[in-house]
Each structure stands twice: as structure tokens, then as C-alpha cells.
Amino acid sequence: MAIAANLGFPRIGAHRELKAAIEAYWKGETDAAALAATAADLRARHWTTQRAAGITVIPSNDFSLYDQMLDMTATLGAVPARFGPIGGEVSLTTYFAMARGAKGVPAMEMTKWFDTNYHFIVPEVSAGQSFRLASLKAVREFEEAKALGIHTRPVIIGPVTWLALAKSRTPGLAPLELLPAVLPVYRELLDRLAAAGADRVQVDEPILATDLGEFHRAAFWTAYDELANAAPKLMVATYFGALGPNLDVATKLPVDGLHVDLVRAPEQLEPVLAALAPGARLSLGVVDGRNVWRASLEAALAPVARAVAVLGTDRVEVAPSCSLLHVPFDTGLEKELDAEVHSWLAFAHQKLEEVAALTAAANGDRAAVALAFERSAVVAMARASSRRIHNAGVKARVAGVGADDLARRSPYATRAVVQDARLGLPILPTTTIGSFPQTAEVRRARADARKGRITAADYDAFLERETEACVRFQEAAGLDMLVHGEFERNDMVECFGEQLSGFAFTRHGWVQSYGSRCVKPPLIFGDVARPEPMTVRWSRFAQSLTDRPMKGMLTGPVTILQWSFVRDDQPRSVTCRQIALAIRDEVVDLEAAGLPAIQIDEPALREGLPLRRADWEAYLGWAVDAFRLSAAGVRDETQIHTHMCYSEFNDIMPAIARMDADVISIETSRSDMELLAAFSDFAYPNEIGPGVWDIHSPRVPDEEEIVGLLRKALAVIPAERLWVNPDCGLKTRGWAEAEAATRNMVAAARQLRATF
Ligand code: GLN
Ligand code: ZN
DSSP states (O other): OOEEBOSOOOOSOTTOHHHHHHHHHHTTSSOHHHHHHHHHHHHHHHHHHHHHTTOSBEEESOOOSSOHHHHHHHHTTOOOGGGOOOOSSOOHHHHHHHHHOBTTBOOOOEEEOTTSSOEEEOOEEOTTOOOOOOOOHHHHHHHHHHHTTOOEEEEEEOHHHHHHTOEESSTTOOGGGGHHHHHHHHHHHHHHHHHHTOOEEEEEOGGGGSOOOHHHHHHHHHHHHHHTTSSSEEEEEOOSSOOGGGHHHHHHSSSSEEEEETTTOGGGHHHHHHHSOTTOEEEEEEEOSSSOBOOOHHHHHHHHHHHHHHHOGGGEEEEESSOGGGSOSOGGGOSSSOHHHHHTBOOHHHHHHHHHHHHHHHTTOGGGGHHHHHHHHHHHHHHHHOTTTOOHHHHHHHHTOOGGGGSOSSOHHHHHHHHHHHHOOOSSOBOOOSBOOOOHHHHHHHHHHHTTSSOHHHHHHHHHHHHHHHHHHHHHHTOSSBOOBOTTOSOTTHHHHTTSEEEEOOSSOOEEEETTEEEOOOEEEEEEEOSSOSSHHHHHHHHHTOSSOBEEEEEOHHHHHHTSEEOSSSOHHHHHHHHHHHHHHHHHHHHHTTOSEEEEEOTTTGGGOOSSGGGHHHHHHHHHHHHHHHHTTSOTTSEEEEEEOOOOOGGGHHHHHHHOOSEEEEOOGGGTTTTHHHHHHTTOOSEEEEBOSOTTSSOOOOHHHHHHHHHHHHHHSOGGGBOBBOSSOOTTSOHHHHHHHHHHHHHHHHHHHTTO
């Protein structure tokens, strides 16, 4: 019989109960026992939910109080020395200190989990490090489920992925060299799980979906030759992409089974079937664990039926493509969502029902699930032809985009001259990235307006006062190019999505981003159009208050795409182009409203990069084109800015240059201006504002420190092309810090100007 399996379930709770419990614990409002009770209650509910949905292989240890990578780090006893010696098990205090830092002890680094918006805590390793089993969480959670009568398949992060993602603290040491040291701990953990009654364990090795060198591939042999001798049968889980050249390694591992992602890489079914070791089980990831749309069951059944034909039902498992951690909990909670859009959606709960229906069909019990298949077919047809999705005008406009639409009228050198004449800025002009502090008062006013506690007119008047005060502050501080402050915005994507057609918003569609932090991405379900101007009202108002140049402030098409759940019935590049056209209209309207500069933020451009290098060029092609399309509607004298808040530019420099923004502001202060080397090595031709003030920290840099950073910048960027600005927006800062740092920044720019 084919088996219905799940790889992981959202842990935060349908109503973010875990978030509330963890944050209350952090604040000292509750104790560890209360947190443990909430966590256990959620686990019990989630296991029961999965069983009720018809799932046979139910995961355990997919739960986490912060992050599954950090859990593995604790399990291996890999606690960096700065957190103090650990005796027995890693304590809850140490665990959270590793994640968030403690008094005087910096947290471990955090970075994105492959190409998701989930962030994991990066393991740190050093030469000669010893490992030991220092957390029995996996065993305890298995036993906890067992006590509830649910036999689970524990999930752990595999040794190669754990090490491949680790950061070396010893120069010259490749983390993977520590493989022989971690394997005995893995072995011991597997033995302990077996002793507790676990007969199967899921070992996540998503690193197999990335480009690996020989060293990594060889590590897989070493690791699994050793672990295959352990008592539990191992299911090695890969996801987020094709195995590609790693197919041979993955299919020949001496393990019981392999999970492959057939949503991201349906084409790998045949090669996997051909290469799979004799007798090995195959878990088919056929329900999309990364997106929110209902599956077409008929289409999803095809690869399952094919695998059954080749392997027989006994060697087949049906599963989501990856852990369901990356989708919201349950569409049943959405009571306010448009009914038609609602009918197209499947969140974690619904996806498990899809897995169960597919499994039944694979086992020849099609009659039992006829209704589910029929419903899926009806929905697929309705969605394909819905008037809510298809807008002929938008499609025609996208089809009509030509090369001319992607290019500014003149090259940068020409534009720079006319912009200079119009703006009359001093050398080393100062500006900010857009937002000013979102104080409790601002957030309260927004909530009051939304709940109808204050009138729209009162809220509008409040925003006018905030905006005006912000403009006056910037004038007094001596900034050269001003911003309106973004007080009217809740979130840099949501505020646009709410005004664009083709977008929908959920009430409970939360997805864990890191730790207790969740995001609620908009759903892009249909063709995107902009019925009306979105930001002109506030930008025009702000410009009307001052003679200094004001910068209009927009979120770019790639970032809007990247931070949403995107429709899966057309290529992402097409959806991105539609968004670009909507932003382009806004850019042109801002220009007409008299804004001499417009910033189009693209902080998510880099995170959209595909997992494999071979796919980068295609992505960067359409992504940069989308930015260009959004920006190129204006005259030469209108200055286009862009902003990106990250610091790895080396490998994408040509794409950054091709965006052809007149000015780009980037985050650099934390790297001590080091990354500017990428811009100078590449001979980046346009203007650059390297951040001189780390807005992630409450620390206020003094004038001399900023002068020092600017001197470093001047060593690689000519003064005529250098701007002075913070690393990012100031929305998370308090006014006191923002004021002090802004004044120091302006003073630093003036001090240096005097030397020219
Ligand atoms: N304009 C935005 C702000 O200042 C940019 C934020 C971002 O890039 N993350 O808040
Ligand atoms: Zn930023």
C-alpha cells in the first residue's frame, strides 16, 4: 500500500499561540513550565489534526521553540564557547541566548533557509571542536506522541546539510571536515530513538538541491555508510529543487528511502525512478508545500501512478513537496476572504487532505475520494476561467512591452547633468532611506482608524501632522533630499497590495519568518492592475511643504513578488512584469505631481536568486527588466533611486549595474564599507549611497565615526557620485536616536565637503 506521509507541520499554532507563549516567557511574564505546556498542547493538537486528515506517516521533532537548525545545533552540543560551558542538556536559557543573544553576548547569526523567507540560526564550528548528544528533544517528542497513541517518524537535519550550512570560526577550516566528529552523535541519537520505539527517521538533506562539489558529495557517502547501520530506517528528504547532478549520490545512498520534490522539479521523476536503489522507497512530493493554491489532484496523481507502476504501491509514499512550515495553517479560519478566492486555496490542513486523497487513489480506492477529485477539477476549471483573475487589458499591455519601455531616454551620464542642474544638490548630498520612526502613537492611530475608533478625516489630519513634523525635522537637521516618512504605511508590500487589483489578504495566513516572528504574505491571485494612484497624495503633500527636493517612495516589483504568495498559473516573470507596469504608472504620476526624485526599493532582489547558479541568469534577466520597466517611464531630469538592504553584491554586480538607477543606496556600515570594493572593482558607473549608520542597532554613531566611513568610501567612489545616508529605513528606531544620528551624519558630510 502507498502511504500518506507528511514532512513537517507549521508549529506556531493556528492563532500564533506559540508566538504569544514564547514572547510572554521572554518578557518574564510566564515561566518555563507554562511555555512547555503550551508547546505540548500545540504538538498534541497538530499530531491529531494530521491523523484526522488521513496522514499515516506523521512527523515529530518538526516542532521547535525557535528553529529546527538550532535544535540540531543543541542536539550536537555545538554551543559556541561565548555562551558558557554546558553541563548536561542545553538549557532553555542557553538555547534562547544562542538565538537572540544575552547580556553582552551576541546572538549566533541568522540567515535565510534556502530560497524561503524562513530564517535559521547558523551553526558555528571551529577546529578540534567536540560534539556530544546534548539534547534529547527528538526522543522526548517521539515519546510524547507515542503516549498519545501516535507513532511518529522523527525528523532531524542531516549531518551534511547541518555542516554545509555552518560557519567556520577557524580560518582555513571547512566545516565539513568535522563530519567524523558529528557522526557518532547522530549515531547515538538514532540509537536512542530506536530504543524509544522509532522504526523510521526522516533525515533532511535539502543541500542536495544545490550545487555541490566533490567534497560534499563524498561526505554523503561517508555519512550514510555510517548512519545506515543504525536501527531506524532512514528517509533522506530533499526539497526546494531538483537533485540535478546530485541524483547519483542521493539515489545510491544506503538508506531505506528518498524524498524528492516533484513540484519544483517534476522532470526528475523519470531519472529518479531509473536510478533509485533496488528496494528503496520513494516519497513523492506532489503537493506544493511552498504555495497556497489547491492542487489539481488529477495532475498530481499522474507522477504517483507512474511511480506505482514502476515500483509497486509498497515502495511509494505520497507527501507534500517539503515541510508545510512555509504555508499558513488552515483556510477554514478565513471567514472574511472573498469566497471565490477562498475556494482556490489550500493551506497546511487542506494540503494534508490532498495528500490523503492522492494516496487513496494510488491504492486503487478512487471511489472513496471521487468527491475530492471532482471538487478539485471543478475548482481548477473555475479558477482557470475566472473573471477575477483575467484582465485582458493587463495581458495586452504586458504583451506590448518593447525594448524601448525598458530603457531611460538617455544614458546615465546625460541624465546626471540635467538632474544636477535641476536639483542643485551639494557634493556628498545627504538623504534617508524613507521611513522615520513608527512610534507607538503612529501604530495606535492606524489601529484606531482601522477599527473605526477615529474617523478617516481625523486619521488623515494625524498623518498630515506627522508628515509635516518629519519634513520640518529634516529641514532643520539640514538633510539635502527629503522623504515624507511613510507614516501612512503598515508594511512596504501590504500598503501597495491593498491598492492593487489581483491581490487578496488573509486574516490568519501567518507563516513563521524567524523565532516568534511571523509574516502574513499577500496573495497575488490575478492579473495585477493599479486602479488609482497609490502614494501620490502623501508625496505631493510632503513636497508642497518644502523647497527642498522630496523623494517619492515605492516598493519595487521584484520585492512585491518575492514577499507574496504568487499565482502558479503563469510564470513568476509574467506576474512580475504586471506589477512593474503598475509601479511604472505610479512613478510617472509622481513625476507629474512634481516629485524630482523617486526611490523604488528592491530589498528582495537578491533573495529571489535561484538555488542553482545555472538558473541565475534567467532570473536576473527578468527581474532586472521588471525594475527597469517600472523606472523608465520618466524624463531624464527625474532622478530614480533604488535601495537594497544587504551586503553581498560581488556575484550580481552586472545585474545591479543593468538596473541603471541613478542612485543606489545599500547597507554597508556593518561591513565597514568593505563591500564597496565590489562597486569599485566593477567600475559601477552611477551614484552610490553606502550606509554610514547601522539602523539595526540603537547605537548612535558620532560625527568622526561617520567621517571615517565616508573617507573609506571616498577611497573607492569618486566624490561626485557619493551620497550620504543610513543603511536602511528608520521605522524601528526611536526619535531620539534618529535625531542624534541624522545630525551627526549631516555634520560629517559638511565636514568633508569643506575639504573639497
Ligand atoms: N523605504 C523603506 C523604508 O525606509 C525601505 C525599507 C527596506 O528596504 N527594507 O522603510
Ligand atoms: Zn533596507
